[in-house]
Amino acid sequence: MFFLYLMSILSIVVQAVFVTLAIASGLYYLAELVEEYTVTAKYVISWTVVITTALHIGLMIFDDLPLHLNALGLIQQTLHFILLREFPVVRVANPAFIAAVATLLLHHYVAFKYFGMVYYNFSEVLAYFTLCLWVVPFALFVSLSANDYVLPTTGEKQPLLGDNNVVTDYLSRKAKRYSLLSFFSFAKDSILPQRNKKAF
Structure with a gap:
């Protein structure tokens, strides 16, 4: 019985590793999609904000959740609309x-605090957190990497321009930023073995 217990602990560790790798690869793929299709990503995120707003209004009308909980959600979605005006540019110092x-x-x-005091099914609580709290911030978090590829798109310094021009200064500042996609690319390059291409 003790050996089976140790095996169950080992299987939980293996399952956690597989789930973590699956989530990481999914985030990497989503970050690449957002970088490639920023206009479509803004469209999808905008509609996600609209749907989340409608869900909060529906909860206010049809359910007995407290008003301050839904009011916070509506304020949050209004702030997300404001952030989407400059998408994909995200300024961390922006109020x-x-x-x-x-x-x-x-x-x-x-x-x-509310769901700790009032009993709801786990699926209902998870539905509230997933659809009303996590979907839009998660989409905005994944789309942070698209900020690195805003115009100008060339990463090369032009030799005819001096070192103190606007383009060179902008590109040198952009090269120092870190994004979700660059983190996953670094993790992929450092963890996975690389194939050596033969030069013929």
Whole structure:
């Protein structure tokens, strides 16, 4: 019986590794899609914000969730609309971005407190957190890597321009930024073995 217990612990570790790799590869693929199709990504995220707003209004009308919980969700979706105006550019020092992060944290706190006091099925609580709290911030988080490929798209310095021009300064600042896709690319290059191409 003890050996089977140790095997169950080992299988949980193996399953956690597989789930982590699956999530990482899914995030990598989504980040590449967002970088390739930024206009479509903005369209999808905008409609996700509209649907999430409609869900909050539906919860206010048809369910007995507290008004302040749904009001926080509506404020959060309004801030997401404001952030989408400049998509794919995301400025961390932007007051709308700071307010969106603050309302996300406050919304989590209020939702955990409410669902801790009032009994709901686990599937209902998970549905609220997934659809009303996590979908839009997750989509915006994945789309952060698209910010690195905003015009100008060339990464080369032109020799006719001096070192103190606008384009060179912009490209040198852009090269130092880190994104979700660059993190996953680094992880892929450092973890997975590379094939050596033969030169003929």
